[in-house]
Amino acid sequence: MKKQPGTTRRPAVNAPQEVRIIGGQWKRSKLPVSDRPGLRPTPARVRETLFNWLGQDLSGLRCLDAFAGTGALGLEAASRGALEVVLVEQDPGLVHQLSATKTRLKADAVRVERGDGVAALRQRSGQGLDVVFLDPPFGDDGNEPLYQAALQAARQALRDDGLIYLEAPRAWSDDELARLGLQLHRQGKAGAVAFHLLRLLPAE
Template sequence: MKRQAKKKSTVTGSIRVIAGQWRGRKLPVLDAQGLRPTTDRTKETLFNWLAPYIAGTRCLDAFAGSGGLGFESLSRHANHVTFVEYNKSAALQIEANCQLLKLNASQAQVINNDVLQHLNQPTEAYDLIFADPPFNKQLLPELIAKIEQQQLLAPNGLIYIESEISCAYSIPAQWQLLKQKQTKQVNYRLYQQGE
């Protein structure tokens, strides 16, 4: 009886940086289960929302996946992005893309870990958090609670949440909804932390 080979994640696609210093640059991404890079159209909408805020920020790309949101932020002059990705192959691909873009440790850090475990460690607050977890896993309520408990969102900081329509979550009272958009399947929301 033949043993079935375990399917490996392979580089089969790319993400495109929309604007900034790496405008038009394509970065390789893996074909890995559950990995769904944010579409160019959604990214364009999001970064139009973020345009007045992005330069000089310290960002967390939670559930980083392809790293597309973090790389777009760095292209638009964010100071630093922490990429947290559980899938080892995806995390290695983000590291490879950081090397391609010649990023140093003060600009980007890639952490291969479960984001909820990683956020138990003390860290400085972030100016911008991207929360785009795998769909149908009910990870948002726990992530939001962790961000609030650990005070991970800086005063006036922003958090972008992308979720399937059916995902129910509540937000802290001091988070103000700035922008939102909805498609047939996905909710996109941008909140700002009050003072």
């Protein structure tokens, strides 16, 4: 997860200087963690749970990591065989770091884009992505408008049976998700972080 203009949340004390990919062809490969406000890489135990939910083999899937940061989520998907992974990040330093990691891993299925995650999703409306990863910056106020906009844009970019991964400072309720045309598939909590796997709400 990533830096966003206006975000004041600081990294946790003793934040890791690197994280590791935990599965697939690049298992144990290190990903550097820059000292950036709001940068919170998804912990290994949460990624392990997520990819148990998604499946260990993501062959043929098209994914987008909308607030890429270290790239831990998107690169984990690529390591497990995803056909295409787009890493979107605003911070130019993190974009450079992601590009260097892509080159080091020879990650041909990965594309790095500098830009706004919500805008990138809106540009892909109707393109039928298989998985969208959303781990926006929390911010001191929870950044609710950003979460709302990201979920709405992700829904429009998703295929009918696609999935959205959402990491947030609180659990989202069924009613909140239903108003966005989404429903909860799986949910977990790790420390102060709530994580969700969401599906599109079936049309009536």
